Amino acid sequence: MPELPEVEVVRMGLAPLVSGRRITQVICRRPALRYPLPPLDRVVGHRVEAVERRAKYLLFRLEGEQVLVWHLGMTGQFHLLPTATPAARHEHVRIDLDDGHSLCYRDARRFGYAGLLQQSELATHAWFAALGPEPLSDAFSGGYLQQAVAGRKAPVKSLIMDNRVVVGVGNIYACESLFRTGIHPATPAGQLKGEQLADLSDVIRRVLVEAIEAGGSSISDFVQVDGKPGYFAHDFRVYGRQGEPCRVCGSPVERIVQSGRSTFFCPHCQVKPH
DNA sequence: AAATGAACCTGTTTGC
DNA sequence: TGCAAACAGGTTCATT
Numbered sequence A: 001m002p003e004l005p006e007v008e009v010v011r012m013g014l015a016p017l018v019s020g021r022r023i024t025q026v027i028c029r030r031p032a033l034r035y036p037l038p039p040l041d042r043v044v045g046h047r048v049e050a051v052e053r054r055a056k057y058l059l060f061r062l063e064g065e066q067v068l069v070w071h072l073g074m075t076g077q078f079h080l081l082p083t084a085t086p087a088a089r090h091e092h093v094r095i096d097l098d099d100g101h102s103l104c105y106r107d108a109r110r111f112g113y114a115g116l117l118q119q120s121e122l123a124t125h126a127w128f129a130a131l132g133p134e135p136l137s138d139a140f141s142g143g144y145l146q147q148a149v150a151g152r153k154a155p156v157k158s159l160i161m162d163n164r165v166v167v168g169v170g171n172i173y174a175c176e177s178l179f180r181t182g183i184h185p186a187t188p189a190g191q192l193k194g195e196q197l198a199d200l201s202d203v204i205r206r207v208l209v210e211a212i213e214a215g216g217s218s219i220s221d222f223v224q225v226d227g228k229p230g231y232f233a234h235d236f237r238v239y240g241r242q243g244e245p246c247r248v249c250g251s252p253v254e255r256i257v258q259s260g261r262s263t264f265f266c267p268h269c270q271v272k273p274h
Numbered sequence B: 001a002a003a004t005g006a007a008c009c010t011g012t013t014t015g016c
Numbered sequence C: 001t002g003c004a005a006a007c008a009g010g011t012t013c014a015t016t
Helices: A004-016 A143-147 A156-160 A171-181 A195-212
Strands: A023-028 A047-052 A056-064 A068-071 A074-083 A090-097 A101-107 A115-120 A254-258 A262-263
Touching: A004 A056, A004 A074, A004 A195, A047 A171, A068 A074, A101 A156, A101 A262, A143 A195, A156 A171, A156 A195, A171 A195, A171 A262
Parallel strands: none
Antiparallel strands: A023 A090, A047 A056, A056 A068, A068 A115, A074 A101, A090 A101, A254 A262
């Protein structure tokens, strides 16, 4: 479900409703998601100070030193519902708040995961230590990208989806960003010129911001915290459009598989390297 | 080291 | 209609 824009939309939906609330009870309906759940009883009685995001991780900063870290995997969803609401299918964890609402976590595929960390271990924890820059920060620039991919022969699409290069860019936004820059997804990243990489970093930023403003992309099941869909999928230029005409030149959009993932691109607008 | 593929698990769509 | 195969937004681990 979520790439960076979707996680950010969830964060923005949760933050004003959850910040300042005290956790009164936690119900875990199974011992593990992708990994064993942390001892969530330890968060009971604590107040949520802020809801932040790093890469695709949601960070619930609690009063004191604890940070509840949550990754939505492919199909994770948070909903804020009245505590009396019966559990929906695939609801695995429920966090009750002191205002009569509960933070409900649903995840059909259970690729999501959670951790309870101390503030001080955030930067060094395995989930965070090797992460590259946030694409919406100043640290992510053409110059940065150039040094990050220098000498690399891997396809540019694989590298912009690599969290060590830049975080938050998943399959959809990788395809959309490459289309908008006219770069063929199979281009060995190290072959790209500085100008192209500067363009690519700008375009990635712009696509992500547009998607956040549209409320994310609702492919099959992404929904915002209030249950409403996001609308960015209406703006896809290539993702999921194989066989349909390119919106720029009319050529049929192609689908190929790179590292086991579908890649969509326009064979005319995105010229293959040689 | 770098690149690829499989695995995790369930639901939905596609094709015969 | 029925059933099996293919496919899905992410990350990690094992294998070339």
